[in-house]
Amino acid sequence: MISKPENQFYISGFSGGEGVVAVTCRGAAIITDSRYTEQAKTEAPGFAILEQKAGVSPFEVCANNFKSEIKNVGFESHYITYDQFEDIKKYFEGIDVKPAGSLVEELRTIKEPHEIEMIKKAQEITDKTFVHILKYIKPGVAEKDLACEMEYFMKKNGADGIAFDTILASGPRSSLPHGRASGRKIQYGDFITMDFGARYSWYCSDMTRTVFLGRPDDTQVKIYNIVLEAQKRALEYIKSGLLGKDVDRLAREVIDKSGYGNNFGHGLGHGVGIEIHESPRLSPKGDMELLPGMVVTVEPGIYIENYGGVRIEDMVVVTQNGCDNLTKSDKHLILL
Ligand SMILES: [Mn+2]
Known part of the structure; x- marks a missing residue:
């Protein structure tokens, strides 16, 4: 039943x-x-x-x-x-x-080809939304206004709805891994973390990008690049046969070695499908074996209280020898 x-x-x-x-x-x-x-x-x-x-x-x-x-x-x-x-x-x-x-x-956990098509469509809308919202990020714009525009744009562009409440956290608030959009106004010197996704015919997409308004200092650039390197390493080696925790470790080692291990508290990723968070988990405790057709996120982050944070998240289909990355958005540090 x-x-x-x-x-x-x-x-x-x-x-x-x-x-x-x-x-x-x-x-x-x-x-x-x-x-x-x-x-x-x-x-x-x-x-x-x-x-x-x-x-x-x-x-x-x-x-x-x-x-x-x-x-x-x-x-x-x-x-x-x-x-x-x-x-x-x-x-x-x-x-x-x-x-x-x-x-x-x-x-x-293992998606049929038609399910992967739905997830791809959801992610295409999400990628398009990222390009769209960059034009709106300016000093004085409230986080909520940006989130609202993103959600409207997703629906206008074919989404049945949003996959989850848009996370939009700027400046010091970007240290909140799941900071919902607030009334805070964007300022120069802010990291802006956007974690969002569309729903297409029940299927979710999930992506995070962190962009910067103005000119970042050396520490901000360093943090961004550590997260990017950690994500790239996991994406390079993820494949069928590894356990969730093996993939988590690939990214976590990069962040640990850089000295920010204590600032990456959550797991590396999770399955996505009809639910935004489903099995398998990529975390230090993830003992499910990855198999072709599983769709998972890879989303390392570094969060520093009262300072800010960075997360970069792609969604991939696991294949026999690697993965097929469904997220096409840029991920070098974008300065606005
Ligand atoms: Mn996610």
């Missing part, structure tokens, strides 16, 4: 996100309420559509229809609530109820 909307979509094509997608050895069904039954028929041919009346639990409908033909029932233990779990136990009494963890998420 699949409850998580992203997984329901992946398995069936149903985008309503309400109810349960059930798969048995003999067939498959979508259990949802009348707001979504017509939509489900169109989106998920091949699935029986079972209507759940108001006030009735989808788990009860599922049990009524399938209990007699099954021995076990799996549920998404990382997603459903304790109350829902109590319901499942009640309606499936006498059947073995098993936590099915992240079964569907594991299937999702």
Whole structure:
């Protein structure tokens, strides 16, 4: 029984996100309420559509229809609530109820060719947005105004929406790895970190660029180049067969050796797909093996409190011998 909307979509094509997608050895069904039954028929041919009346639990409908033909029932233990779990136990009494963890998420780690096409389209819009926004970065413009323009531009250029709330952090705020756009006005001497992405037909893109307004000093140039070197090293060696932590180490070693190891607190990257953050993780604890067709970000950073920070993020498809970089935007230090 699949409850998580992203997984329901992946398995069936149903985008309503309400109810349960059930798969048995003999067939498959979508259990949802009348707001979504017509939509489900169109989106998920091949699935029986079972209507759940108001006030009735989808788990009860599922049990009524399938209990007699099954021995076990799996549920998404990382997603459903304790109350829902109590319901499942009640309606499936006498059947073995098993936590099915992240079964569907594991299937999702390796992208099918059509999924990679959607991610590519999302990234094309994102790359185009980066070129567009550079014209707007001027002293006195608020971070929020820039983020707003980026989000509008993405939608005007084919995105179904944004993949996540735009991160736009300037000057000392750029030390916040996930600093949401604020009312702060851009000034000369600022690093401006922009982390953003478009959503295209459910699929996300994710990219970060840090640019500079004015003339950077030697330390600012040095920090930027360390991050760039760390990213380039990981991109050069990433390939199928390495573990997430191996790729993380490639970049982390560059930053450690430069003396900024304590200023790179997060993992190197993460999978991207229907969700903006998914498996595999590229981090010191990432023990999943990379395989062809996985889409991951490579995004080292250096962050110094009350001073500023730099992050550079590309999104790549892992291949047998390397990777295919989907991010085409410039990444030398751009001075505005
Ligand atoms: Mn990212």
